[in-house]
Amino acid sequence: MTSEVSRLEEAEARRCAALMAGDASALEAMLAADLVHIHLNGRIDDKIGFMAGFRDTYLFRQVTRGPLNIRTWGDSAVMIGPLTQRLAIRTTGEEMAVRAITTQTWQRSGGEWLLTTCHNAPVSG
Incomplete structure (x- = not known):
């Protein structure tokens, strides 16, 4: 595992921890200014809209990630x-x-x- 993959795994773990802790400052610092977040229902938020939903609408009780496939190209990663x-x-x-x-x-x-795009697709069953 490359060090950059490890750093990305750590960044995602910190993001999940910030969601569960309700830590808006920590979360906002991890998001790119031009964030695009696509929700399960297809709604698209920018950084301002995503942070407003985080602060005003939702409480995150549990956030768990499974095995992550991470690919890097210089300063970009998926x-x-x-x-x-x-x-x-x-x-x-x-x-x-x-x-x-x-x-x-x-x-x-x-x-x-920094997280620049997040696109969620529902899993049935």
Whole structure:
């Protein structure tokens, strides 16, 4: 395993930990300014919209990634793998379980990996 793959795995682990901890500052620092986040329902958010949903709408109870296929090309990387989440809607307390395959693109900037794109596709069953 290359050191960059290890660094990307660590970045994704920190991202998941920030989601579960409700740490908006840590999460925002890991996201590129031009983030594109595609939700399971097809809705597309930019960084501002994604962070607003994180702060105002959802509580992340559990975020688990399965085995990740990570490929790097210089300062760019693609990460693909399973994602399971348990979320609660802040206003109602309603809980949702999510199972998806997630494709992410990352860009190294200033020595740090930033998430630039996240696309989630539902897994049935």
